[in-house]
Amino acid sequence: MTNHGGERQEQHTGARWERLAPGVARRRLPGWDATTGAVAGEAGVLVVDTGATLGEGAEIEREVRELFGLPVTHIALTHGHFDHVFGTAAFAGAAVWGAAGLAAGLVPAELREDAVRYGMDARDAAGAAAGLVAPGHEVADEAELDLGGGRRVRLIALGAAHSGHDLAVLVPGDGGAPAVVFCGDLVEESGEPQAGPDAAPAAWPAALDRLLALGGDDAVYVPGHGAAVDARFVREQRNALARRFGVS
Numbered sequence: 707m708t709n710h711g712g713e714r715q716e717q718h719t720g721a722r723w724e725r726l727a728p729g730v731a732r733r734r735l736p737g738w739d740a741t742t743g744a745v746a747g748e749a750g751v752l753v754v755d756t757g758a759t760l761g762e763g764a765e766i767e768r769e770v771r772e773l774f775g776l777p778v779t780h781i782a783l784t785h786g787h788f789d790h791v792f793g794t795a796a797f798a799g800a801a802v803w804g805a806a807g808l809a810a811g812l813v814p815a816e817l818r819e820d821a822v823r824y825g826m827d828a829r830d831a832a833g834a835a836a837g838l839v840a841p842g843h844e845v846a847d848e849a850e851l852d853l854g855g856g857r858r859v860r861l862i863a864l865g866a867a868h869s870g871h872d873l874a875v876l877v878p879g880d881g882g883a884p885a886v887v888f889c890g891d892l893v894e895e896s897g898e899p900q901a902g903p904d905a906a907p908a909a910w911p912a913a914l915d916r917l918l919a920l921g922g923d924d925a926v927y928v929p930g931h932g933a934a935v936d937a938r939f940v941r942e943q944r945n946a947l948a949r950r951f952g953v954s
């Protein structure tokens with residue numbers, strides 16, 4: 707009986723996380739429907755994006771430990787919008803990676819204002835902004851993380867497209883398991899891709915071409931918001947963005 711609550715919690719966690727390939731999972735977070743991802747090696751886990759609040763970050767940290775029985779050793783931030791980076795402080799000791807320029811581009815006051823404008827409680831936003839963690843490791847072009855047990859993950863800096871500093875995470879396919887590409891907000895499934903003042907629309911279609919070349923036709927593409935999609939969806943979204951922004 708004493709284990710009952712724990713078991714229920716475990717089932718709950720398992721149900722919230724969608725398994726994409728062996729050792730690769732993602733969860734859609736409440737509120738802004740942002741994606742967080744997890745990739746496990748034998749030595750530790752890489753978490754992709756950390757949620758919109760410190761509380762979400764803490765929940766992700768606890769759930770990932772529960773799912774894989776390993777600590778979170780690495781964080782990759784796909785870009786610097788509040789709903790993807792505000793939970794980072796919950797992962798003490800993890801190495802935080804982002805695209806070159808992201809650290810300088812993370813301005814706490816701007817992120818706090820954005821979060822409040824998008825409906826976050828002002829106190830939550832202020833707390834998360836005060837605890838904002840900038841990446842200590844930046845990717846100029848590409849980097850490879852070794853998570854142990856042969857699990858290698860590629861981080862690819864894509865320049866400015868959806869944001870000023872977009873980064874994709876490629877988990878290569880292995881033994882019949884599909885490759886998984888965490889796209890950040892370069893791809894959205896649950897709504898139209900959002901182009902704010904920091905977007906570089908003219909470069910966006912080319913960034914998606916690069917993602918498609920990296921993942922290939924059979925990869926699982928994980929959008930920043932919404933359900934996982936296939937290469938065909940990404941290609942169609944690429945063409946729609948090209949039309950929308952008047953580029954080829």
Ligand SMILES: [Zn+2]
Binds near residue numbers: 785787891930
């Ligand atoms: Zn975004």
